[in-house]
Amino acid sequence: MYPRKSTAVCTETQQRLLEAAGEVFAAQGFQKTTVREICRRARANVAAVNYHFGDKEGLYAAVLEYAHSHALEKYPLLQTEDEDLPAEQRLGTFIRHVIFSLFDEGAPAWRSKLMAREMIEPTAALDAVVARMIRPTAQRLESIVRAILGAAASDAQVRLCQLSIIGQCLHHRHAQPVIQRLFPQQHYGPEEVKLLADHITRFSCNALKGLARGQ
Amino acid sequence: MYPRKSTAVCTETQQRLLEAAGEVFAAQGFQKTTVREICRRARANVAAVNYHFGDKEGLYAAVLEYAHSHALEKYPLLQTEDEDLPAEQRLGTFIRHVIFSLFDEGAPAWRSKLMAREMIEPTAALDAVVARMIRPTAQRLESIVRAILGAAASDAQVRLCQLSIIGQCLHHRHAQPVIQRLFPQQHYGPEEVKLLADHITRFSCNALKGLARGQ
Amino acid sequence: MYPRKSTAVCTETQQRLLEAAGEVFAAQGFQKTTVREICRRARANVAAVNYHFGDKEGLYAAVLEYAHSHALEKYPLLQTEDEDLPAEQRLGTFIRHVIFSLFDEGAPAWRSKLMAREMIEPTAALDAVVARMIRPTAQRLESIVRAILGAAASDAQVRLCQLSIIGQCLHHRHAQPVIQRLFPQQHYGPEEVKLLADHITRFSCNALKGLARGQ
Amino acid sequence: MYPRKSTAVCTETQQRLLEAAGEVFAAQGFQKTTVREICRRARANVAAVNYHFGDKEGLYAAVLEYAHSHALEKYPLLQTEDEDLPAEQRLGTFIRHVIFSLFDEGAPAWRSKLMAREMIEPTAALDAVVARMIRPTAQRLESIVRAILGAAASDAQVRLCQLSIIGQCLHHRHAQPVIQRLFPQQHYGPEEVKLLADHITRFSCNALKGLARGQ
DNA sequence: AATGAATGAGCCTTCATTCAT
DNA sequence: GATGAATGAAGGCTCATTCAT
Numbered sequence: 001m002y003p004r005k006s007t008a009v010c011t012e013t014q015q016r017l018l019e020a021a022g023e024v025f026a027a028q029g030f031q032k033t034t035v036r037e038i039c040r041r042a043r044a045n046v047a048a049v050n051y052h053f054g055d056k057e058g059l060y061a062a063v064l065e066y067a068h069s070h071a072l073e074k075y076p077l078l079q080t081e082d083e084d085l086p087a088e089q090r091l092g093t094f095i096r097h098v099i100f101s102l103f104d105e106g107a108p109a110w111r112s113k114l115m116a117r118e119m120i121e122p123t124a125a126l127d128a129v130v131a132r133m134i135r136p137t138a139q140r141l142e143s144i145v146r147a148i149l150g151a152a153a154s155d156a157q158v159r160l161c162q163l164s165i166i167g168q169c170l171h172h173r174h175a176q177p178v179i180q181r182l183f184p185q186q187h188y189g190p191e192e193v194k195l196l197a198d199h200i201t202r203f204s205c206n207a208l209k210g211l212a213r214g215q
Numbered sequence: 216m217y218p219r220k221s222t223a224v225c226t227e228t229q230q231r232l233l234e235a236a237g238e239v240f241a242a243q244g245f246q247k248t249t250v251r252e253i254c255r256r257a258r259a260n261v262a263a264v265n266y267h268f269g270d271k272e273g274l275y276a277a278v279l280e281y282a283h284s285h286a287l288e289k290y291p292l293l294q295t296e297d298e299d300l301p302a303e304q305r306l307g308t309f310i311r312h313v314i315f316s317l318f319d320e321g322a323p324a325w326r327s328k329l330m331a332r333e334m335i336e337p338t339a340a341l342d343a344v345v346a347r348m349i350r351p352t353a354q355r356l357e358s359i360v361r362a363i364l365g366a367a368a369s370d371a372q373v374r375l376c377q378l379s380i381i382g383q384c385l386h387h388r389h390a391q392p393v394i395q396r397l398f399p400q401q402h403y404g405p406e407e408v409k410l411l412a413d414h415i416t417r418f419s420c421n422a423l424k425g426l427a428r429g430q
Numbered sequence: 431m432y433p434r435k436s437t438a439v440c441t442e443t444q445q446r447l448l449e450a451a452g453e454v455f456a457a458q459g460f461q462k463t464t465v466r467e468i469c470r471r472a473r474a475n476v477a478a479v480n481y482h483f484g485d486k487e488g489l490y491a492a493v494l495e496y497a498h499s500h501a502l503e504k505y506p507l508l509q510t511e512d513e514d515l516p517a518e519q520r521l522g523t524f525i526r527h528v529i530f531s532l533f534d535e536g537a538p539a540w541r542s543k544l545m546a547r548e549m550i551e552p553t554a555a556l557d558a559v560v561a562r563m564i565r566p567t568a569q570r571l572e573s574i575v576r577a578i579l580g581a582a583a584s585d586a587q588v589r590l591c592q593l594s595i596i597g598q599c600l601h602h603r604h605a606q607p608v609i610q611r612l613f614p615q616q617h618y619g620p621e622e623v624k625l626l627a628d629h630i631t632r633f634s635c636n637a638l639k640g641l642a643r644g645q
Numbered sequence: 646m647y648p649r650k651s652t653a654v655c656t657e658t659q660q661r662l663l664e665a666a667g668e669v670f671a672a673q674g675f676q677k678t679t680v681r682e683i684c685r686r687a688r689a690n691v692a693a694v695n696y697h698f699g700d701k702e703g704l705y706a707a708v709l710e711y712a713h714s715h716a717l718e719k720y721p722l723l724q725t726e727d728e729d730l731p732a733e734q735r736l737g738t739f740i741r742h743v744i745f746s747l748f749d750e751g752a753p754a755w756r757s758k759l760m761a762r763e764m765i766e767p768t769a770a771l772d773a774v775v776a777r778m779i780r781p782t783a784q785r786l787e788s789i790v791r792a793i794l795g796a797a798a799s800d801a802q803v804r805l806c807q808l809s810i811i812g813q814c815l816h817h818r819h820a821q822p823v824i825q826r827l828f829p830q831q832h833y834g835p836e837e838v839k840l841l842a843d844h845i846t847r848f849s850c851n852a853l854k855g856l857a858r859g860q
Numbered sequence: 861a862a863t864g865a866a867t868g869a870g871c872c873t874t875c876a877t878t879c880a881t
Numbered sequence: 882g883a884t885g886a887a888t889g890a891a892g893g894c895t896c897a898t899t900c901a902t
Contacts (some may be wrong), residue, residue, distance in 0.1 A: 013883090019240035027338055035876060050877060114356035120331055121244060131397045138397055159398055160414045164383045167390070170383025174389055177337035181345045182353055182897050183374055199375045203422040206430055211419025226865075250893060260867045265866090265894060443862090459766055461676035465897060474865045480898060550761050551674060552822035560826045568827055589828055590844045597816025598809045604819055605812070607767035611775045612783055613804055629805045636855025637848040645851055656886075680872065690888045695873060855882090 014052050016042040020064045021049075021059050023083040026110030029117060032061055061125045063119070067111045068133050071101065087147035092201040092207075095169065098137075099197040103188050104175045116174045133199060138162060161208060169202045218374040229267050233281045236264075236274050241325030245275055246334055276340040279333070282326045283348050286316060302362035306423075308415040309359060310384065313352075314412040315386045318403050331389045354378060363423040376423060383415045444482050446472040448496045451479075453490050456540030459547060460490055491555045494548070497541045498563050517577035521638075522631040524574060525599065528567075529627040532603045533618050546604045568592060578638040591641070595634045602626065659697050660688040663711045666694075666704050671755030674762055706770040709763070712756045713778050716746060734791035736853075737846040739789060740814065743782075744842040748833050749820045761819045783807060793853040806853060811832055813845045 020041035035049045035056055041046070055057040062190055085093075088171045102112045118126050144159045146153060172179065172188070188196075225233075239248045250264050250271055257263070268274040289398035300308075317327045333341050360376045361368060387403070388395065394401055403411070450471035465479050465486055473615050474477070483489040515523075532542045563620045575591045576583060602609065602618070609616055618626070650790075665686035669678045680694050680701055687693070698704040747757045763771050790806045791798060815825065817833070824831055833841070 011882095029244070031244060034874085036874095046876095046886095047878080051883070056876065116335055119390045119393050120335055124391060127396065131395060134393060135397060156410075157414070158896065159401065160411070161418065163258065163386060163394065164415065164418050166387025167383045168379045169382075170386060170390065171378060175334045175382070175385065177341060178334050178345060178349060179378065181342065182350060186374065196375070197371070200379065202426065202430070203376065203379050206425025207418040207422035210425060211417065215417070215421055228866075249891085251891090261869095262867065262894080262896090263865095266867090271893070438815050440656035441861090459674070459676065461674060465830045465894085466895095476897095477863065481862070486897065496682055505717050517825075539655055546765055556822060557826065560823060564823060565827060584873095587844070589831065590841070590850065593816060593824065594813045594845065594848050597813045597820070600816060600820065601808060601812025605764045605770060605815065608775060608779060609808065611772065612780060616804065625886080626805070629802070630809065632856065632860070633806065633809050633852040640851025640855060641847065645847070658887075679870085681870090691890095692873080692875090692888065693886095701872070785882090 013042070013044055013048060017044055017048060017052060017059065018063055021063045022110045022114065025060060025063060026113035026117070029121070030123065047077070057123070060123065064114065064125045064129055067114060068129065071111055071133065087144055088205050091144050091148065091205060092197075094141060095165070095201050096197040098166070099170045099172075099193055099200070102169065103193045112173055114128060116170070119174075127131065130154070138166075145208065148205070149212050153212075157211070160212070163205045165200070168203070172196065217355050223339065224396070228257070228259050228263060232259055232263060232267060232360075233393065235280055236278045237282060237329065238323045240275060240278060241328035241332070244336070245338065272338070275338065276343075279329065279340045279344055282329060283344065286326060286348070289316070302359055305358050306363065306420060307412075309356060310380070310416045310419070312407055312413040313381070313384045314387075314415070317384065318408045327388050331385070334389075360423065364427050368427075374425070376426070379422070380415070380419045383418070387411065436520070443472070443474055443478060447474055447478060447482060447489065448493055451493045452497060452540045452544065454533070455490060455493060456543035456547070459551070460553065467610065487553075490553065494544065494559060495557045497544060500541075518572055518635050520575050521635060522627075524571060525595070525631045526627040527600075528596070528599045529623055529630070532599065533623045534567065542603055546600070549604075573596065575638065579642050583642075587641070591638060594637070596629045596631070598633070646676050649726060656790060658687070658689050658693060662689055662693060662697060663708055664703065666708045667755045669706060669760065670705060670761070671758035672697075674766070677766065692835050702768070705768065709759065709770045712759060713774065718780070719746070719749075732789055736793065736850060737842075739786060740810070740846050740849070741842040743811070743814045743837055744817075744845070747814065748838045750835075757818050761815075772819055786810065790853065793850070794830050798857075802856070807857070810845070810849045810851070813848065817841065
């Protein structure tokens with residue numbers, strides 16, 4: 001329908017548009033973002049967005065897809081299996097990867113911001129995001145949690161524990177504005193992020209093991 | 216500067232505007248919301264918002280203040296709990312209140328949605344919200360956590376535990392669109408909400424007690 | 431029709447409205463002036479203008495009438511006769527009065543400004559202004575000019591000379607913004623105003639006497 | 646910043662906008678003029694003004710610049726007069742040019758009206774007008790006046806005489822509404838305009854020569 | 861007599877989009 | 882393939898005015 005065929009094959013202008021759009025969408029939200037601002041940053045024509053992506057929404061969807069394909073490249077471990085290690089250790093690895101990807105300062109920082117927005121103000125693109133990115137991650141976490149809780153754990157309990165773990169992680173990204181006002185001493189540099197991952201791991205391990213004991 | 220003096224003293228039109236604005240702001244966000252839509256719902260003139268609240272942003276700030284004053288009325292226990300009870304029990308009460316206020320179907324459902332938005336896309340009004348609503352709540356939680364962790368716990372550890380607990384609660388509200396896609400079987404009726412509060416309480420108690428033991 | 435009957439008989443609120451309106455109309459013009467600003471300055475209600483003067487235009491007309499009645503009080507000499515003095519001296523007195531009334535810093539400074547506006551952007555009120563204020567003044571000037579030019583002067587010549595004289599005077603008021611940019615050294619304090627009146631008198635006397643000699 | 650680069654290079658739509666804007670601004674003033682009216686006359690879209698000139702004020706500035714560039718084209722002699730002629734003759738030519746440009750019925754009649762407005766209600770654009778248009782004209786007049794008054798004349802006297810001369814000319818344009826009410830027999834057709842220029846020339850020559858003689 | 865609340869018309873501007881080249 | 886010009890819908894806001902008290 002439009003010149004662009006897939007994420008992999010695209011012109012340089014499209015690349016620049018996607019990168020620029022990612023930043024602006026993440027920083028200002030879909031509504032507040034203007035096509036002109038994106039085109040200005042991408043040094044492209046005002047009509048470029050409509051030409052390459054149909055309309056503003058089309059660009060947004062493309063940005064999300066673009067973000068996913070890159071995220072999967074960088075953090076593929078979320079899906080690979082290392083079933084031989086003890087579950088607690090696998091949980092630690094999992095949490096570290098989630099936290100690192102949320103606070104990765106090297107990579108385009110707008111990816112996780114965009115995701116957070118998508119959760120609160122879902123667009124039509126959310127379905128694809130859940131199916132391709134979130135569900136696989138959730139299934140990996142499910143198997144870890146189930147391993148720690150033991151076979152006796154109900155599906156509902158496993159589910160709630162998954163949500164408790166992932167909720168702890170995301171809170172630090174989603175609630176940043178509040179956290180910074182509440183705890184100015186809380187930082188998210190490389191060092192602090194490691195400590196944070198450790199904390200969530202210990203917190204959750206203790207919790208799961210307690211639940212496994214029926215407490 | 217503008218006719219409106221305080222939340223308590225205001226005309227009927229202002230009341231209707233605040234209610235209507237709360238719904239629409241919560242449903243669509245600040246940007247997407249139009250003054251015209253709010254006035255239509257409130258059966259008021261297009262100029263009513265500007266007359267009573269100065270501008271769209273003034274209305275938004277008033278809505279937040281309005282929401283708080285009502286929330287504090289309904290859930291005042293967050294700040295005046297009985298200190299004699301065991302800390303675990305106080306934690307359970309605290310979490311139950313938080314969860315209930317988040318999923319209270321009786322009250323205007325837009326309150327917590329509005330808060331969730333404010334966290335991701337903070338406006339100038341956030342400072343007041345943190346100072347008046349969130350900080351007192353956080354301090355209450357801090358004292359509970361410190362009681363369970365024991366005097367040896369560092370400030371940083373207490374802080375991270377607070378965030379772990381509150382993060383679990385908010386995740387269920389903030390990430391609803393994702394959760395519903397991921398776990399269609401997860402509901403948030405009165406019964407399920409109680410179970411949810413219980414889960415978070417047990418999860419967190421186990422976690423805290425484990426940490427208290429140095430694990 | 432409206433409570434207000436005449437300029438002389440009016441309440442204190444009306445007085446304040448007239449004064450405030452005079453200042454604002456003179457400073458910003460009819461269009462740019464807002465009823466709210468006037469009422470704010472007059473410490474009156476927003477509806478006061480409509481209540482006392484019907485509408486914004488009615489207030490404007492009242493302000494002009496108010497200005498005239500006061501101007502005639504202060505500079506009555508423009509119309510009294512001193513036919514015994516030599517014409518040149520009478521011209522000097524006339525010009526001095528015009529210039530003084532234009533640059534009178536004691537009196538409400540907005541009167542002449544308002545007049546200048548009325549000339550360029552005439553409203554329905556201009557007819558009354560011309561009939562009551564300007565024409566009598568013009569007739570006085572006509573008799574002076576005719577006396578200097580002599581009986582042989584045509585009506586057209588007398589008319590053009592009148593306009594040349596009055597044009598010199600008004601230019602200093604009407605073109606102030608330009609004059610100040612062009613000649614920053616030109617001031618209009620009490621002393622300079624006297625010199626200005628003298629200059630215009632000498633300039634015009636020389637001109638008229640030359641024309642009288644047929645040059 | 647905006648598409649428009651210079652007065653000379655512009656699209657046809659911009660031309661039409663400038664012409665339409667000139668008429669309306671001159672007839673109604675900046676405030677009263679609506680962008681819609683201008684666009685309607687120029688058969689352009691409502692957004693055309695903002696697209697081509699940024700905003701209403703930008704259009705206004707462009708109109709003034711446009712007017713100047715055309716006026717200078719048509720009456721360039723104001724600045725390049727032949728210095729060898731006697732000063733009185735040069736004064737006559739100067740005044741004739743000023744009067745003709747003020748009452749030129751062929752050219753867009755709105756130019757001088759716009760100027761008159763700008764004098765009473767100056768905008769940010771006035772600085773440029775003075776610097777580019779008015780000051781050169783004033784300097785030309787200054788040299789003529791100084792030549793007639795003689796070397797003994799003070800700067801202040803030269804300045805006041807300049808203002809007396811130019812004031813006579815402008816009065817006929819600026820005070821038209823009053824003049825027509827006061828002297829219905831006064832017309833400004835091609836013939837009368839010539840007589841008017843002659844009158845002002847004779848009036849001023851007599852005045853200057855008298856002053857030169859110390860009278 | 862005088863006021864605060866409320867109104868509706870209209871204005872400037874912005875923005876995503878389309879059109880002609 | 883890509884662009885600058887142009888569009889129309891809509892939004893926030895201002896303002897003179899009116900209404901109920």
